[in-house]
Amino acid sequence: MLKAERVEYILQRLQALYPETPVPLDHTDxxxxxxxxxxxxxxxxxxxxxxxxxxxxxxxxxxxxxxxxxxxxxxxxxxxxxxxxxxxxxxxxxxxxxxxxxxxxxxxxxxxxxxxxxxxxxxxxxxxxxxGVPAFPVDTHIHRLAQRWGLTSGKNVVQTERDLKRLFAEEHWNRLHLQIIFYGREFCSARGCDGRVCEICTTCYPHRKHPKKTLKA
Missing domain, CATH: 1.10.340.30 (Hypothetical protein; domain 2)
Known part of the structure; x- marks a missing residue:
């Protein structure tokens, strides 16, 4: 699967799984x-x-x-x-x-x-x-998944943020960063998946033989 194909698949799959993206931290303003x-x-x-x-x-x-x-x-x-x-x-x-x-x-x-x-x-x-200003906050979870999905080879969250902003249209950023976090917690956690277990990992890399080691965030 080419990178452009992975990007489109990931975007569509996450939207299907998480059409609503409530902020997980309770707040009023x-x-x-x-x-x-x-x-x-x-x-x-x-x-x-x-x-x-x-x-x-x-x-x-x-x-x-x-x-x-x-x-x-x-x-x-x-x-x-x-x-x-x-x-x-x-x-x-x-x-x-x-x-x-x-x-x-x-x-x-x-x-x-x-x-x-x-x-x-x-x-x-x-x-x-x-x-509501377009931004792409990258934490260690997003950094890990972006590497597992072949979206970045960055060794830190700064490079990962730059790569993700380049790959995905600005209109998706605010929703997408939450969708990736939700997916990581539910299906692709640090211990629950090594790049060869969850649906997105296995679809993007069906022939991956070895665990995907995350470069240090």
Missing amino acids: PYTLLIAVLLSAQCTDERVNQVTPALFALADNPHDMASLDVEQIRLIIRPCGLSPQKSKAIKRLSEILLDQHDAVVPADMEALERLPGVGHKTASVVMSQAF
Whole structure:
């Protein structure tokens, strides 16, 4: 199967499997989405969704969050891991939103990436899911599947993002990155498939004899 054929097949198959792509992190607006995505670093979405109700009950906006002590935030978000760093970042970014952005999450990639604790992937998720701006957030799951499906040979998520944006039309990006994540969790996990098990892997590479080793993300 040629790469162009794989791209078209993957696009159609994922759309058939996941016609709806709800954001897996519970949120009510761009600010709560930003905080939830920040918390999801090295943590499952399920755990984040268990933690955020208590946090957002105290503060679901920059003004209220900035008024909390870092320790108050840390105690609530501790189950998400990395709580010392994340709690400081949440308080500080809330202060910056108040001071520099009129308490509004900016719909600007560079401005988002300047916020504490907000890397390129987090900013991309917020841009795509909160503001509908085409972006292709790439996490380790997407990086792994893109290699298994022969869409990239990149050794890092930056190269993988560049390759995926080149292969797929911009109109598909926001939906597709969630569809790939959903598929990876359900059918093509790190342990559940080695590039020779799931439907998409076996369709794209029916004669693959050896496990597909993922280049380090």
